Structures are given as C-alpha cells and as structure tokens.
Amino acid sequence: MSVKFDIIIDSKGHLRKRESFDLEFKQNFHLGDNLIKYIKSLVGMANNKGGQIIFGIKDKPRLPLGMTNNRFREVDTATIDRLIREYFSHELIWGIETIDYDNKEFGQIWVEESEYKPIICKKNKDDIIREGAIYYRYRGEVKEIEFAELNDMLQRERDKEKNMWMQHIQKISMIGPQFVHLLDTVKGEISVGAGKILVDKNVLEKIKFVKEGQFVEKDGAPTLKLVGEITGVVDTDIALPTDSIYPLFTKDLQEKLGLNSYEIQAVLKKLNVKGNSKFHTEIKSDKKSAKLNKYSESLVPVIKRMLNRADFLTICLKEYKTSNNNRKTKKKKK
Structure with a gap:
C-alpha cells in the first residue's frame, strides 16, 4: 500500500507541507x-x-x-x-x-x-x-x-489483546465449546478432538482473516463456507502440513544455498531450525515410514544472511564435527 505525496508550493516556490509526526x-x-x-x-x-x-x-x-x-x-x-x-x-x-x-x-x-x-x-x-x-x-x-507515549502504546496493545480474547470467548460461548474446532493457519490443520483435518492449500489461500476484531461483514470481505462431508479424520501422528507452507526438502535447501549435505546439516543444527514451526516441519506418509524434513521458503534468506557473516560456515562445521564426535564417544561408552 503506497502513500501518496503531493508536492504543493507557495508563491515563493517553497513547499507548503512541513515535517510532522508522519x-x-x-x-x-x-x-x-x-x-x-x-x-x-x-x-x-x-x-x-x-x-x-x-x-x-x-x-x-x-x-x-x-x-x-x-x-x-x-x-x-x-x-x-x-x-x-x-x-x-x-x-x-x-x-x-x-x-x-x-x-x-x-x-x-x-x-x-x-x-x-x-x-x-x-x-x-x-x-x-x-x-x-x-x-x-x-x-x-x-x-x-518517552514514558507517556510508551505507557499509552503498551496499554493499547493490552487492550487489543484483551478484546481479541473476549471476542473469541464470546463466540465460543455462543457456539458451545464442544462444537468449536481450531484452525492452524500456518500448518493448514483443523483440530477435531484427538485428530486433525487437513485444509487444502487452495482453500487455505482463499481464507480471509478478521483483523483487529472487526467482523468481515463490516468491510464486505468474502467469508469461507465449508460445504460437504468430512469422510475421515487424519490421525495426529501422520498429519501432513500443506506443501505451500513447507515446500522445500533438505536437498532443495542445498541447491538454493550452494551447500553440500554435510554443510547444510551443520548450518541447520547451528541455527536450531528443527522444531521451529516457522521454518521446519516433519512429515510421514504412514505410521511405518521414516520422517522427512521439510522447510519453508522464508528460511532461505535467513541462512543466506548468516552465510554472509565472516567465518559463520567455518564455525558451524567445527561445532557440528565436535557434536558428532561427542555423540560417538557416548555410544562407545555404552
């Protein structure tokens, strides 16, 4: 959203507008x-x-x-x-x-x-x-x-969060907690009891969110209406996040960053990426298959930025080697 600026001058050729808070x-x-x-x-x-x-x-x-x-x-x-x-x-x-x-x-x-x-x-x-x-x-x-502005800012943030909670609670009380299911817009999953239903990535991209507690009807934004039957609930252990959120395999990261398999593992460990839902998830197609690591596109610029730092990759490789050696030593002792 660009901000319009008009250059308006007076009879002397001076700009009419003055500097202000914005x-x-x-x-x-x-x-x-x-x-x-x-x-x-x-x-x-x-x-x-x-x-x-x-x-x-x-x-x-x-x-x-x-x-x-x-x-x-x-x-x-x-x-x-x-x-x-x-x-x-x-x-x-x-x-x-x-x-x-x-x-x-x-x-x-x-x-x-x-x-x-x-x-x-x-x-x-x-x-x-x-x-x-x-x-x-x-x-x-x-x-x-200064204190006055900071105090006002923090109070507005508290009020905003409180209002959001109140609206959520009011809606839950109107619907009934037993009929409320939560949509995780990051992973594209709806929690239903002990299981999860996956939301198709095409549907997820069309969902319009209510911001700052406003009802969508106020601005005329389209709402999502789910019609049809749910034929099964996906088991929690084998729920697959949508590819639109985590499209990259480890090999894809290697190619985008120009690293070999050992180097990418060292960098991922150094940055503690695994387990961070913003960048990483694990998937498997069934209960017997091995887990696969997948990553978000937003991880690529983060790693690129770190690789621009002097000696970052060298430090990663050194720490990764030390960690592997320590793990091997512990196994031998057992």
Whole structure:
C-alpha cells in the first residue's frame, strides 16, 4: 500500500507541507550508515502511525530541488530488509517509490503503522541506535520514546489483546465449546478432538482473516463456507502440513544455498531450525515410514544472511564435527 505525496508550493516556490509526526524531508539519499538512520526514522514512524521520508527537499527554506545523485535508484531493497531484520525486533511493511515533479526526481520511502508494538532495537550501531531502545516519531524528530507515549502504546496493545480474547470467548460461548474446532493457519490443520483435518492449500489461500476484531461483514470481505462431508479424520501422528507452507526438502535447501549435505546439516543444527514451526516441519506418509524434513521458503534468506557473516560456515562445521564426535564417544561408552 503506497502513500501518496503531493508536492504543493507557495508563491515563493517553497513547499507548503512541513515535517510532522508522519513526514520527514531529506536533501539527498545516501548509502552506508545513512541507511541505518533512515531505518531508524521508519521504525519510529511504524511505532507511531506510519509515515514517509521524502528525498529531494532542501531545508530552510523548504525547496523542492530534486535529488542530485543516483544513490536512490542504486539502493538494493534487499539490503534495507536485511538491516531491518538485523537491528530491529519486527519486520516493517514498507515501500520505495520515485516521484517526478517539474522535470525533477524525488524519492519516497513509506512505512505502515506496525501491527505489533513496540518495535525494539536489537543491537547497537555506533552512536546511531542503541540496543533495547524504542524509537518513536514525534513532530519533526525521531528519538527514544518517552514514558507517556510508551505507557499509552503498551496499554493499547493490552487492550487489543484483551478484546481479541473476549471476542473469541464470546463466540465460543455462543457456539458451545464442544462444537468449536481450531484452525492452524500456518500448518493448514483443523483440530477435531484427538485428530486433525487437513485444509487444502487452495482453500487455505482463499481464507480471509478478521483483523483487529472487526467482523468481515463490516468491510464486505468474502467469508469461507465449508460445504460437504468430512469422510475421515487424519490421525495426529501422520498429519501432513500443506506443501505451500513447507515446500522445500533438505536437498532443495542445498541447491538454493550452494551447500553440500554435510554443510547444510551443520548450518541447520547451528541455527536450531528443527522444531521451529516457522521454518521446519516433519512429515510421514504412514505410521511405518521414516520422517522427512521439510522447510519453508522464508528460511532461505535467513541462512543466506548468516552465510554472509565472516567465518559463520567455518564455525558451524567445527561445532557440528565436535557434536558428532561427542555423540560417538557416548555410544562407545555404552
């Protein structure tokens, strides 16, 4: 969802709009540590109501001069995503656009208000950001959040969660707990008593979710209606998550990451991937067959990011070898 920005000037050629809690101006776009500064501003806006940074605006007076370098076009959005994940607790919903006005080029980076607050800084970066800090966009500046705003933010999050629980409980009481079944939208499973029913991936993708406690009828969004008979309940032990969630086998990971079988096992163990339902699941076609490991597509960029770190793979291989040797030693003692 892009954010519209109109360049409106007065009789002197000055931009009418001023910086505010959701708007920040920059003369030019720069790389290096400046990316962290831009991300800090975006996080501050996401912790408030969202907003945008506009590049190409000269300060004092505010003149729409346009950008005078090509850095904005050269920046890799994957780099910005990587830095957000590296330094902050939550990902952002953001976008980047170019704006043409009066034969000049302007840059825009916008960010939506975060659904989950607060977004917290995970580690230091020089004197730009601080581990544990919560950044918040005030009128005309981004700084660490003050007590009043933090208290208000946390109270709203508590109220939101409480309202969601209340609505769930009200619906359960109306339907009757014995008639309520839970849908796991990650694995595509409906819990029914001691067993599970698998939801077809095509159906799962069409399900529209009710956000922030609103009824779907309010916005006219289509609802899902299950019609027909359930001919059997899948045994819990052999429930298969949909391939749309975990499409990759270990061999697929190897090919995507350019690793051999020993290296991928070392990396997976180091990152403790197995057992993390966001990235991994185990399947088997029947009770007698061996379990197969499957992985989500979202694991690939995570591992790529880690492999870019100096000596990461070497450390993984060393620890994996030590772990295997220790296991062999224990077996011999037995």
